[in-house]
Amino acid sequence: MRRMTPPSTPLFPPYPHEDQRRHQIELSDAIQRVLDSGNYILGEEVATFECEFATFLGAKQAIGVANGTDAIEMMLRALEIGLGSKVVVPSFAPSAVAAGVTRCGAEPLFADIEADTFTLCPESLDAVLRSPAGQGVKAALAVHLYGHPADWKNLRQVADEHGIVLLEDCAQAHGAVWHGRMAGTLGRAAAFSFYPTKNLAALGDAGAVATNDEELAERMRLIRQYGWKSRHISEVAGVNSRLDELQAAVLRMKLPTLMGGVHQRRRLAAEYDARLMNSNLVTPPLVRGGCEHAYHQYVVRCERRDELMEHLQRSGIPAAVHYPVPLHRQTAFGVSDQALPESERAAAEVISLPLHPYLSEDAVDAVCRAIESQEHARS
Numbered sequence: 001m002r003r004m005t006p007p008s009t010p011l012f013p014p015y016p017h018e019d020q021r022r023h024q025i026e027l028s029d030a031i032q033r034v035l036d037s038g039n040y041i042l043g044e045e046v047a048t049f050e051c052e053f054a055t056f057l058g059a060k061q062a063i064g065v066a067n068g069t070d071a072i073e074m075m076l077r078a079l080e081i082g083l084g085s086k087v088v089v090p091s092f093a094p095s096a097v098a099a100g101v102t103r104c105g106a107e108p109l110f111a112d113i114e115a116d117t118f119t120l121c122p123e124s125l126d127a128v129l130r131s132p133a134g135q136g137v138k139a140a141l142a143v144h145l146y147g148h149p150a151d152w153k154n155l156r157q158v159a160d161e162h163g164i165v166l167l168e169d170c171a172q173a174h175g176a177v178w179h180g181r182m183a184g185t186l187g188r189a190a191a192f193s194f195y196p197t198k199n200l201a202a203l204g205d206a207g208a209v210a211t212n213d214e215e216l217a218e219r220m221r222l223i224r225q226y227g228w229k230s231r232h233i234s235e236v237a238g239v240n241s242r243l244d245e246l247q248a249a250v251l252r253m254k255l256p257t258l259m260g261g262v263h264q265r266r267r268l269a270a271e272y273d274a275r276l277m278n279s280n281l282v283t284p285p286l287v288r289g290g291c292e293h294a295y296h297q298y299v300v301r302c303e304r305r306d307e308l309m310e311h312l313q314r315s316g317i318p319a320a321v322h323y324p325v326p327l328h329r330q331t332a333f334g335v336s337d338q339a340l341p342e343s344e345r346a347a348a349e350v351i352s353l354p355l356h357p358y359l360s361e362d363a364v365d366a367v368c369r370a371i372e373s374q375e376h377a378r379s
């Protein structure tokens with residue numbers, strides 16, 4: 001049945017706000033539960049959310065932390081990757097990915113992405129690892145960008161050949177599946193963000209690491225709280241990166257709704273695909289065989305991106321660019337003249353079209369009509 005926009009709802013309701021509005025009563029109950037408990041940090045809500053999230057993924061352990069950038073830092077610290085170590089990340093990614101690496105003292109090295117899925121390219125990873133700069137690399141962090149799983153089989157092969165650890169960044173991939181396995185269960189450990197715009201979203205900052213490695217999980221539990229083995233006694237060097245009870249209670253309320261939201265994202269993405277497949281202005285995203293996309297973003301390519309962006313903005317369509325500058329070109333990470341052509345091209349061509357579970361088919365139709373009108377104006 002066609003999903004229409006109710007008359008009182010704007011055509012493009014903002015995602016996190018609409019999610020809170022629909023779950024107002026359950027969210028209030030969850031928050032009240034924490035208020036009644038008198039426990040605010042690392043209590044029952046966090047412990048229960050960790051179990052529930054690990055079960056959802058099919059992982060042995062989930063460790064709640066303060067945000068997704070810290071989740072990257074925790075994985076690396078627990079693996080004793082720090083000062084003097086190098087970690088390869090894709091250049092076309094949010095800057096948080098490289099920031100997580102630098103936070104633990106390691107140096108990020110950049111590899112290119114695959115043109116069709118925007119995820120870490122196994123051949124490029126191999127080339128970086130074989131280069132003189134690649135000596136001293138301890139790990140690679142594959143980002144399932146926009147919710148599309150990275151090419152795990154080939155990345156795994158390259159990582160094994162070079163004897164490095166392969167980690168996942170699942171901040172955009174809650175609910176994505178690679179050959180029957182949930183994103184978050186593929187690597188030695190996986191970082192999640194629950195930033196309010198994510199597929200699974202807190203009411204503030206929150207994150208987690210998932211892993212099947214019990215020892216690594218135990219180290220992360222120490223590191224997230226000053227390295228404490230028991231209260232006030234630090235066993236290892238640690239930080240403060242705790243998930244709080246309020247955010248854990250909110251995440252527990254939302255977790256059972258996650259896959260419903262992902263399925264709705266997939267339905268709307270299929271709607272976009274059908275409308276845009278013959279476009280001569282934009283190229284819809286590809287989903288590789290064996291992969292189930294989580295559609296955190298629905299991202300098309302357009303050679304005349306800036307022109308189309310301007311047109312969409314003038315038409316009242318809330319499109320966005322994720323991400324305008326590849327990481328190897330950003331001053332914080334030491335601007336380099338490394339040739340990473342697919343990262344450069346993606347940064348110049350991508351547009352994220354509006355997509356979230358509360359968007360109507362009318363909204364998708366309005367976006368596609370705006371794109372078609374630009375096509376006609378140009379032809």
Ligand SMILES: Cc1ncc(COP(=O)(O)O)c(C=O)c1O
Nearest residue numbers: 067068069094096097171193195
């Ligand atoms: C791919 C990716 N990695 C890491 C992060 C960092 O997460 P957070 O903002 O919770 O620190 C984000 C969030 O923006 C992200 O999209």
